[in-house]
Amino acid sequence: MLAAIGAKTVDDLYGDVPKSALNAKIDLPAHKGELEVERMMGAMAAKNRAAGAGPFFVGCGAYKHHVPATVDHIIQRSEFLTSYTPYQPEIAQGTLQYLFEFQTQIAALTGMEVANASMYDGSTACAEAALMARRVTKRGRVVLSGALHPHYAATTRTNVELLGDKVVQLPIDTGATEDLAAAIDGETSCVIVQTPDVFGNVRDLSALAKECQAKGALLVAVVTEIMSLGAVKSPGEMGADIVVGEGQSIGNGLNFGGPYVGFFATREKLIRQTPGRYCGMTVDADGKRGFVLTLSTREQHIRRDKATSNICTNSGLCALAFTVHMTLLGEAGLRRVAMLNHEAACKTADALSSVKGVSVLTKSYFNEFTVRLPKNATGIVEKLAAEGVLAGVPGERLWPHDKDAHDLLIVAATECVTDADIEALRSNLERAL
Amino acid sequence: MTMNKEGRPTRGDAATADVVTFTGNKALQIEESLSFEKDAFASTGVDFPAPSGKHDRLGAMKRAGAIGLPGLSEPEAMRHFVRLSQKNYAIDMGPFPLGSCTMKHNPRLNEKMARLPGFGDVHPLQPESTVQGALELIDTLAHWLMELTGMPAVAMSPKAGAHGELCGMMTIKAALDAKGEGHRTRVLAPESAHGTNPATAAQCGFSVDAIPADETGRVDLAAFRAKLGPDVAAIMVTNPNTCGLFERDIKAIADAVHAVGGYFYCDGANFNAIAGKVRPGDLGVDAMHINLHKTFSTPHGGGGPGSGPVVLSAALAPFAPVPYVVKEGGKYHLVETRRAAKAEGEGTAGGRITAFNGQMGMFVRALAYMLSHGGDGVRQASEDAVLNANYILARLKKEMSPAFAGYCMHEALFNDDFLKDTGVDTLDFAKAMIDEGYHPMTMYFPLVVHGAMLIEPTESESKEELDLFCDALLDLARRAKAGESARFKASPMLSPRRRLDETAAARKPVLRWTPELGARAAE
Numbered sequence: 001m002l003a004a005i006g007a008k009t010v011d012d013l014y015g016d017v018p019k020s021a022l023n024a025k026i027d028l029p030a031h032k033g034e035l036e037v038e039r040m041m042g043a044m045a046a047k048n049r050a051a052g053a054g055p056f057f058v059g060c061g062a063y064k065h066h067v068p069a070t071v072d073h074i075i076q077r078s079e080f081l082t083s084y085t086p087y088q089p090e091i092a093q094g095t096l097q098y099l100f101e102f103q104t105q106i107a108a109l110t111g112m113e114v115a116n117a118s119m120y121d122g123s124t125a126c127a128e129a130a131l132m133a134r135r136v137t138k139r140g141r142v143v144l145s146g147a148l149h150p151h152y153a154a155t156t157r158t159n160v161e162l163l164g165d166k167v168v169q170l171p172i173d174t175g176a177t178e179d180l181a182a183a184i185d186g187e188t189s190c191v192i193v194q195t196p197d198v199f200g201n202v203r204d205l206s207a208l209a210k211e212c213q214a215k216g217a218l219l220v221a222v223v224t225e226i227m228s229l230g231a232v233k234s235p236g237e238m239g240a241d242i243v244v245g246e247g248q249s250i251g252n253g254l255n256f257g258g259p260y261v262g263f264f265a266t267r268e269k270l271i272r273q274t275p276g277r278y279c280g281m282t283v284d285a286d287g288k289r290g291f292v293l294t295l296s297t298r299e300q301h302i303r304r305d306k307a308t309s310n311i312c313t314n315s316g317l318c319a320l321a322f323t324v325h326m327t328l329l330g331e332a333g334l335r336r337v338a339m340l341n342h343e344a345a346c347k348t349a350d351a352l353s354s355v356k357g358v359s360v361l362t363k364s365y366f367n368e369f370t371v372r373l374p375k376n377a378t379g380i381v382e383k384l385a386a387e388g389v390l391a392g393v394p395g396e397r398l399w400p401h402d403k404d405a406h407d408l409l410i411v412a413a414t415e416c417v418t419d420a421d422i423e424a425l426r427s428n429l430e431r432a433l
Numbered sequence: 434m435t436m437n438k439e440g441r442p443t444r445g446d447a448a449t450a451d452v453v454t455f456t457g458n459k460a461l462q463i464e465e466s467l468s469f470e471k472d473a474f475a476s477t478g479v480d481f482p483a484p485s486g487k488h489d490r491l492g493a494m495k496r497a498g499a500i501g502l503p504g505l506s507e508p509e510a511m512r513h514f515v516r517l518s519q520k521n522y523a524i525d526m527g528p529f530p531l532g533s534c535t536m537k538h539n540p541r542l543n544e545k546m547a548r549l550p551g552f553g554d555v556h557p558l559q560p561e562s563t564v565q566g567a568l569e570l571i572d573t574l575a576h577w578l579m580e581l582t583g584m585p586a587v588a589m590s591p592k593a594g595a596h597g598e599l600c601g602m603m604t605i606k607a608a609l610d611a612k613g614e615g616h617r618t619r620v621l622a623p624e625s626a627h628g629t630n631p632a633t634a635a636q637c638g639f640s641v642d643a644i645p646a647d648e649t650g651r652v653d654l655a656a657f658r659a660k661l662g663p664d665v666a667a668i669m670v671t672n673p674n675t676c677g678l679f680e681r682d683i684k685a686i687a688d689a690v691h692a693v694g695g696y697f698y699c700d701g702a703n704f705n706a707i708a709g710k711v712r713p714g715d716l717g718v719d720a721m722h723i724n725l726h727k728t729f730s731t732p733h734g735g736g737g738p739g740s741g742p743v744v745l746s747a748a749l750a751p752f753a754p755v756p757y758v759v760k761e762g763g764k765y766h767l768v769e770t771r772r773a774a775k776a777e778g779e780g781t782a783g784g785r786i787t788a789f790n791g792q793m794g795m796f797v798r799a800l801a802y803m804l805s806h807g808g809d810g811v812r813q814a815s816e817d818a819v820l821n822a823n824y825i826l827a828r829l830k831k832e833m834s835p836a837f838a839g840y841c842m843h844e845a846l847f848n849d850d851f852l853k854d855t856g857v858d859t860l861d862f863a864k865a866m867i868d869e870g871y872h873p874m875t876m877y878f879p880l881v882v883h884g885a886m887l888i889e890p891t892e893s894e895s896k897e898e899l900d901l902f903c904d905a906l907l908d909l910a911r912r913a914k915a916g917e918s919a920r921f922k923a924s925p926m927l928s929p930r931r932r933l934d935e936t937a938a939a940r941k942p943v944l945r946w947t948p949e950l951g952a953r954a955a956e
């Protein structure tokens with residue numbers, strides 16, 4: 001090959017690299033065979049407690065659900081796993097059609113008119129919603145609910161402040177009693193509120209939607225547990241302008257935080273201001289129906305510094321996992337599994353409320369609720385973890401600077417939780433307190 | 434004639450007419466409707482016990498009315514998605530020479546490792562004591578990335594390349610703000626840059642000033658120097674650049690931008706050409722993202738997920754976002770909040786850029802790739818990728834027109850001079866490749882080359898595969914020159930769909946299925 005190229009050595013091909021920088025000494029181990037790599041990585045994996053290894057009640061934006069075996073098989077098919085962004089639609093109809101189905105599923109679940117073909121995750125989708133509200137309203141002030149997931153709040157703040165805009169963060173609100181409408185002024189681009197919120201409260205956004213509309217701000221609803229939409233009224237029905245969130249619960253594993261699949265849904269009239277990719281329906285030269293990426297004049301590869309977002313790679317394969325799982329569930333299966341989640345949470349809350357010193361703060365919730373413990377929850381969670389019970393997320397983990405939150409424990413219960421798990425949590429908590 | 438063992442002829446008569454089938458199927462190509470068109474709105478393919486009905490604390494918030502989601506049984510769903518899959522081209526089927534996108538083989542060991550319950554079934558908010566192995570993995574991968582780049586720090590949480598750019602540029606902005614240099618608002622970026630570069634700079638509140646390319650396809654040094662000034666925050670340079678060339682003046686560029694007080698952001702999208710050969714830290718880079726889904730072979734999955742860790746200089750490291758992993762007293766610790774007085778995110782531009790810990794699933798795959806290859810294998814992969822690209826360049830220049838003289842790095846760039854007066858353009862040429870069984874190369878990018886065709890073979894292709902690919906492209910080039918433009922204009926003819934009407938799709942967007950759409954289709 002070198003002869004055909006007309007070079008003596010491969011290093012001749014690197015002739016433009018400054019001599020002093022070429023072939024620097026790199027101190028890394030040599031290649032290894034599959035068996036040895038499996039041993040090394042297996043040893044690391046074995047040091048972690050898997051969610052499925054025992055009673056598990058951790059949530060707050062990532063949830064342990066049962067994913068049918070079909071899902072993982074489909075997403076490992078070479079034609080999906082090893083394909084690229086469908087820029088050549090004639091040979092990417094498989095990807096494009098499932099993206100079209102994904103967009104339809106998300107729109108239906110959120111109660112919105114349109115949804116894009118995915119974002120990185122819920123938190124970055126939330127930040128993008130704030131940036132979009134800025135473009136739509138030409139205003140520079142974002143109001144964040146005191147019950148928005150703190151990671152989402154921080155991610156949004158980072159992005160918004162880069163452009164010099166203001167962020168108003170309401171104080172921690174465990175009981176869904178905050179007055180968000182009062183925080184809206186003439187400069188407010190959007191109000192961002194989560195439902196079910198980070199404490200688990202299911203929120204009625206209808207009145208807030210009207211206030212936002214009256215004051216010219218957009219209502220951004222965040223859903224970090226998309227399975228809730230099988231049981232709870234959708235933000236679209238309540239009048240949200242943008243609905244964003246995390247789709248991990250359907251089809252995707254916990255993966256220690258990623259990759260997940262963010263979703264972004266809105267009203268049709270706002271579509272030109274949205275971030276991300278869309279798949280649209282069209283016809284080919286023979287008049288046959290087909291799908292293409294569309295509305296790309298908003299995107300970075302066309303619009304460069306005037307693009308609505310810099311996003312390029314998104315969460316295609318995670319969106320496929322979502323689509324396959326959702327297609328297996330259907331509305332009937334989704335409603336059923338959603339109610340199983342709700343029942344598990346109700347049973348768990350009832351069990352914990354019987355423990356002395358524990359008070360359940362959340363009244364109306366889907367599969368997650370908050371309890372106040374008589375002491376700092378971090379130590380209790382550690383104690384229970386040592387007993388093999390992962391009890392939930394202690395308040396200090398999410399609000400390290402807010403001492404009032406340190407006694408809080410946020411507990412999630414999904415369809416994976418058994419009665420024995422609930423009893424293990426109850427009895428261990430009783431002993432630990 | 435071919436005979437089977439019973440002596441019956443097995444080969445039919447040749448037919449030239451287009452075959453029209455009753456089903457619309459073409460043998461292995463099965464037409465597949467949308468799941469929403471299957472009349473399955475009341476069914477499900479998942480078997481769960483019925484809820485007891487004893488608990489309901491949703492009250493008026495309970496969802497009423499149909500959601501409108503079909504449910505397919507397992508065999509129905511399997512067929513649905515398998516049929517769809519067969520309408521896709523994939524790297525596992527053949528060469529996928531998308532320049533700048535780096536479609537290399539995805540080893541299946543990496544998939545297996547990512548599915549170990551100790552990695553795949555671990556929650557990001559579990560107590561640290563229960564995730565020591567996960568933190569160790571992140572720390573180990575960080576070590577590899579720092580060693581390969583010669584940089585002292587790395588931010589692991591960016592979700593993809595563009596997100597890494599955002600992270601890096603935010604970090605630069607935070608560092609400037611800390612020095613009281615908020616007046617630096619201009620970012621320089623070559624015209625040949627990926628669209629994400631200017632989009633990212635704008636998203637950080639910077640203005641973007643484009644630098645032209647010189648006649649060798651590299652940054653025009655004179656134009657670059659003329660643009661330097663006290664308001665320059667940074668320069669964003671891809672190296673090797675999007676023309677597939679190493680910026681030979683890279684150190685001079687770094688020195689010049691540093692001399693005026695700006696930072697050097699390197700777009701590491703093409704790190705796969707130099708990994709193990711050249712350390713960006715030796716070239717004066719302050720920040721660079723690495724696309725794990727390119728260089729370290731985590732699957733592209735039809736458009737994602739990616740992962741874009743950013744290596745940082747010592748000066749920028751303090752402004753990296755949370756979270757990050759540290760090792761203290763033999764234990765790994767996840768720092769989720771800055772130790773500084775300010776609460777997380779409050780006014781610190783480098784606060785947090787995503788929930789949780791980054792793309793762990795991709796970290797596992799990338800580390801499995803690195804451990805398998807070793808430092809020596811990573812270097813060889815880079816060398817092989819560059820060798821393969823130069824082989825293509827050498828073979829194709831007989832009929833096609835290279836955009837620039839000399840060797841290339843990991844991708845070979847051609848312009849459309851060789852198609853002049855043939856009536857065939859770059860798009861037609863690319864679409865004709867589809868009928869030959871190839872995914873087209875990157876077209877019309879970079880923007881600085883007319884009718885650009887950017888071919889990146891990666892190290893995954895054998896010489897035999899490269900030769901067939903080159904023979905096929907040479908044949909197409911000769912046909913174009915021989916006046917067969919009609920064939921090119923009509924291509925692709927053999928793919929599951931022929932050219933699709935993108936103008937119509939954008940003019941009247943149909944972005945979801947609706948019952949009305951279904952009714953219209955039925956008419």
